[in-house]
Amino acid sequence: MSREQLAVERARRAFCTGRSKPLENRIRQLNNLRRFLVERQAEIAEASKKDLNRSEVGIQLFETLGLESEIQLVIRKLKQWAAPRPVEKNLLTLSDTLYIQPEPLGVVLVIGAWNYPWAVTMFPLIGAIAAGNAAVVKPSEVCVHTAKVMEELLPVYLDKELYPVVTGGVTETQELLRQRFDHIVYTGNSMVGRIVMEAAAKHLTPVTLELGGKSPCYIDKHCDIPVACRRVTWGKYTNCGQTCIAPDYVLCEPSIQERVIEEMKKCIQEFYTDDPKSFPDYGRIINERHFKRVLAMTEDSAVAVGGDSDQTDCYIAPTILRDVKADSKVMQEEIFGPLLPIVPVNGLGEAISFINQREKPLVIYVFSTDDKLIKRVIEETSSGAVLANDCLVHYSVSSLPFGGVGNSGMGCYHGKFSFDQLSHLRSCMVKPLKNEGLNNMRYPPHTLKKLGWARFFLLKAPDLGWMGRMAALAVLVAVAGFLLHVTLWCYESQYTCEEPCKDPGHWAVLFPNCGGLRQSPINIVTSKVHVNTALHPLDFKGHDSKINITVENLGHSVQFVLPQSVRLAGGALPGNYRALQFHLHWGAAGGAGSEHTIDGERFPMELHVVHIKEPYSSLAEAEHDMAGIALLSFLFEVLFGGAWGSITVIGVVHNIAHTLFSALKSLQHFLFTPSGSSAEIRDFKLSDIIPPAENLHSYYRYVGSMTTPGCEQAVAWTVFHKTLPVSSKQLVAISQQCRFWNGKPMMNIFRPVQPLDGRVVYWSRARTVLPNMIGACLCVLCQFCVSAWGTWGDTSFV
Ligand SMILES: NC(=O)c1ccc[n+]([C@@H]2O[C@H](COP(=O)([O-])OP(=O)(O)OC[C@H]3O[C@@H](n4cnc5c(N)ncnc54)[C@H](O)[C@@H]3O)[C@@H](O)[C@H]2O)c1
Numbered sequence: 001m002s003r004e005q006l007a008v009e010r011a012r013r014a015f016c017t018g019r020s021k022p023l024e025n026r027i028r029q030l031n032n033l034r035r036f037l038v039e040r041q042a043e044i045a046e047a048s049k050k051d052l053n054r055s056e057v058g059i060q061l062f063e064t065l066g067l068e069s070e071i072q073l074v075i076r077k078l079k080q081w082a083a084p085r086p087v088e089k090n091l092l093t094l095s096d097t098l099y100i101q102p103e104p105l106g107v108v109l110v111i112g113a114w115n116y117p118w119a120v121t122m123f124p125l126i127g128a129i130a131a132g133n134a135a136v137v138k139p140s141e142v143c144v145h146t147a148k149v150m151e152e153l154l155p156v157y158l159d160k161e162l163y164p165v166v167t168g169g170v171t172e173t174q175e176l177l178r179q180r181f182d183h184i185v186y187t188g189n190s191m192v193g194r195i196v197m198e199a200a201a202k203h204l205t206p207v208t209l210e211l212g213g214k215s216p217c218y219i220d221k222h223c224d225i226p227v228a229c230r231r232v233t234w235g236k237y238t239n240c241g242q243t244c245i246a247p248d249y250v251l252c253e254p255s256i257q258e259r260v261i262e263e264m265k266k267c268i269q270e271f272y273t274d275d276p277k278s279f280p281d282y283g284r285i286i287n288e289r290h291f292k293r294v295l296a297m298t299e300d301s302a303v304a305v306g307g308d309s310d311q312t313d314c315y316i317a318p319t320i321l322r323d324v325k326a327d328s329k330v331m332q333e334e335i336f337g338p339l340l341p342i343v344p345v346n347g348l349g350e351a352i353s354f355i356n357q358r359e360k361p362l363v364i365y366v367f368s369t370d371d372k373l374i375k376r377v378i379e380e381t382s383s384g385a386v387l388a389n390d391c392l393v394h395y396s397v398s399s400l401p402f403g404g405v406g407n408s409g410m411g412c413y414h415g416k417f418s419f420d421q422l423s424h425l426r427s428c429m430v431k432p433l434k435n436e437g438l439n440n441m442r443y444p445p446h447t448l449k450k451l452g453w454a455r456f457f458l459l460k461a462p463d464l465g466w467m468g469r470m471a472a473l474a475v476l477v478a479v480a481g482f483l484l485h486v487t488l489w490c491y492e493s494q495y496t497c498e499e500p501c502k503d504p505g506h507w508a509v510l511f512p513n514c515g516g517l518r519q520s521p522i523n524i525v526t527s528k529v530h531v532n533t534a535l536h537p538l539d540f541k542g543h544d545s546k547i548n549i550t551v552e553n554l555g556h557s558v559q560f561v562l563p564q565s566v567r568l569a570g571g572a573l574p575g576n577y578r579a580l581q582f583h584l585h586w587g588a589a590g591g592a593g594s595e596h597t598i599d600g601e602r603f604p605m606e607l608h609v610v611h612i613k614e615p616y617s618s619l620a621e622a623e624h625d626m627a628g629i630a631l632l633s634f635l636f637e638v639l640f641g642g643a644w645g646s647i648t649v650i651g652v653v654h655n656i657a658h659t660l661f662s663a664l665k666s667l668q669h670f671l672f673t674p675s676g677s678s679a680e681i682r683d684f685k686l687s688d689i690i691p692p693a694e695n696l697h698s699y700y701r702y703v704g705s706m707t708t709p710g711c712e713q714a715v716a717w718t719v720f721h722k723t724l725p726v727s728s729k730q731l732v733a734i735s736q737q738c739r740f741w742n743g744k745p746m747m748n749i750f751r752p753v754q755p756l757d758g759r760v761v762y763w764s765r766a767r768t769v770l771p772n773m774i775g776a777c778l779c780v781l782c783q784f785c786v787s788a789w790g791t792w793g794d795t796s797f798v
């Protein structure tokens with residue numbers, strides 16, 4: 001087994017232990033890498049001096065500082081990046097859980113180039129560690145001393161099995177490329193890029209190729225030419241022009257060429273003195289082969305500045321070439337050396353077509369004070385990046401993806417882009433097993449009607465612009481509600497042959513809970529109730545406060561949405577509850593319409609106040625707790641001649657808000673109809689319709705379910721003995737004024753009573769106080785559990 005094979009196998013085995021995955025482990029390794037960069041600065045600098053003639057300050061400025069800052073950023077953001085990412089839902093996925101879960105890919109191979117040996121290997125390594133991968137690092141053999149520091153010292157700081165360094169040249173790299181990786185990040189020239197991609201294809205391994213090419217720089221005549229030239233000079237001659245994103249050549253109008261040359265000449269003197277050769281911050285060509293290659297490029301062009309060279313020292317002076325032709329040698333390949341050709345063009349149009357006739361560059365530079373001109377360059381060209389009015393610095397912006405396009409590379413990295421590039425962004429969709437009816441449109445037989453619905457769901461919503469989507473959201477939610485709850489389930493009174501739907505006898509087909517053994521409503525047989533002295537009066541909170549409530553017509557019922565401030569406790573309920581909404585059930589034309597019946601008697605109307613246990617924030621959450629929902633039920637009785645205003649009942653004055661009634665009037669239509677779909681009642685007090693708790697000590701308690709689909713069996717029911725008054729006139733009006741989703745009068749909106757199935761109904765009549773509240777809860781709930789749930793001790797279930 002070769003050394004390379006061994007390193008990869010070890011890394012794979014280490015990855016399979018799972019130790020690269022915990023976030024704290026990733027952060028520990030990243031901190032160690034940061035420590036390495038700081039503590040081993042001397043060794044890093046010494047190697048860079050030997051390999052690249054770079055000063056200690058230079059190596060920090062251009063490489064290690066950026067790495068430290070990248071590590072800092074990753075450590076700060078990792079938890080956020082690695083967390084599940086919720087995604088947008090549409091009407092079809094409203095009730096699903098949708099998110100993206102980034103997961104590690106496996107073992108990553110990082111192949112580095114020599115010109116910025118630390119940056120091009122460590123940036124991808126940071127990304128690989130952050131994403132939870134193992135990584136094999138292969139530094140460039142050209143920087144022999146740097147590669148040695150990496151090989152010897154990195155294992156002192158990092159997990160050496162997860163992140164081995166493999167040194168060597170072409171042979172070793174090719175042996176590595178024969179191994180199976182889960183991602184390869186290669187930095188170097190395009191020719192080798194093709195070799196890497198070919199090798200990766202054998203294992204279907206994805207690649208990130210960070211290549212090079214000729215990055216053009218357009219200098220507009222309407223710009224601050226001295227500043228532009230200063231920045232271009234810095235970008236070009238840094239690292240002796242051996243920078244992947246160095247401005248390769250300048251395009252400008254002939255009228256400013258001489259000025260540009262003069263300004264750049266001044267900058268060269270300012271940066272590197274009259275004698276760059278002996279100036280410590282001016283670099284050398286990496287080797288003799290490249291020295292000869294670069295020098296040969298000057299042969300058929302006119303030297304305007306510089307031009308000196310010394311083969312023994314691989315020195316080529318900062319050089320500017322004037323009036324360079326498109327077919328000259330220097331314009332045939334990436335220069336990667338200190339030559340700056342100036343190619344005269346007649347304006348921006350010509351510059352753009354010059355750029356577009358060539359391979360897509362890693363970056364396009366443009367210098368101008370004209371924003372429109374800059375925008376035109378961005379719009380009419382393509383490149384890995386565009387940087388206006390500066391050079392190189394976009395590399396250090398971690399919020400921008402760094403990478404090429406076409407011949408300059410594929411994929412990108414830096415900051416979160418590295419994390420994403422080296423993660424698998426896994427789609428996660430968790431659907432509930434309920435709401436099966438919504439799927440009907442995709443099941444055979446395939447009918448035109450089903451196609452119509454599919455068309456609506458898939459095509460109509462995406463047609464809307466952002467604003468339109470927001471404005472239509474309420475309508476869309478209602479449509480979803482309509483499809484989920486109306487077309488799929490309905491009351492008997494809604495069923496027609498034209499609009500078939502599942503009536504209460506068939507709810508269980510779509511909503512299995514509805515066929516469960518603890519369903520509501522029930523008939524309460526008063527002679528069979530068990531008196532339970534632990535059932536103390538409830539404790540209402542916020543019932544006296546003025547609140548604003550929204551009334552909504554949901555198409556099969558009308559609901560009044562309550563604010564969080566309305567709360568409920570006591571009454572032997574196992575916790576504190578907050579109100580969600582209240583709604584009414586009624587009959588037809590003043591006839592009977594309550595859901596619960598007492599000794600077989602159906603009442604004209606029933607009010608349900610729905611509460612969920614704290615800290616749940618929705619019914620969906622609460623339904624998994626066996627007592628997650630508390631429902632208060634008030635039965636109505638017709639008081640002949642009484643107005644729905646102030647009525648005296650058993651000594652208590654109830655101001656049964658006529659505002660409630662007016663709201664219902666204004667709410668004739670289902671939400672789907674834009675007008676009249678919802679209304680607000682301001683300054684409403686629940687105590688206007690519900691008597692104070694101390695007058696409600698007589699009630700029935702049993703465990704049951706919601707009375708509409710999905711019939712969640714998580715309800716502690718409290719059915720009050722005391723009735724509320726309603727006038728017969730109002731009863732008639734209410735069923736005529738509120739409309740089902742299909743426009744028909746909303747009547748008989750109650751579910752038939754359900755079998756008791758062995759459950760016990762308790763009555764609070766006798767009020768002997770138990771020693772404490774816990775005792776009370778235990779007493780009542782234990783009886784519930786023994787008789788019905790059999791799961792005492794659970795706090796939630798699925
Ligand atoms: N886009 C970027 O981020 C970026 C950064 C730095 C350099 N570059 C580009 O890289 C180029 C300079 O680098 P280079 O290519 O001279 O670096 P290089 O010679 O160091 O080669 C890069 C890597 O490829 C390996 N390699 C070389 N020949 C190989 C072969 N035949 N088979 C397999 N592996 C092989 C080397 O071992 C090395 O690790 C320039 O074009 C420059 O623009 C791009």
Ligand SMILES: CCCCCCCCCC=O
Pocket residue numbers: 061062115116119120242243244245392393395396
């Ligand atoms: C502050 C500017 C930093 C520039 C570093 C450039 C590194 C480029 C890597 C490719 O060669």
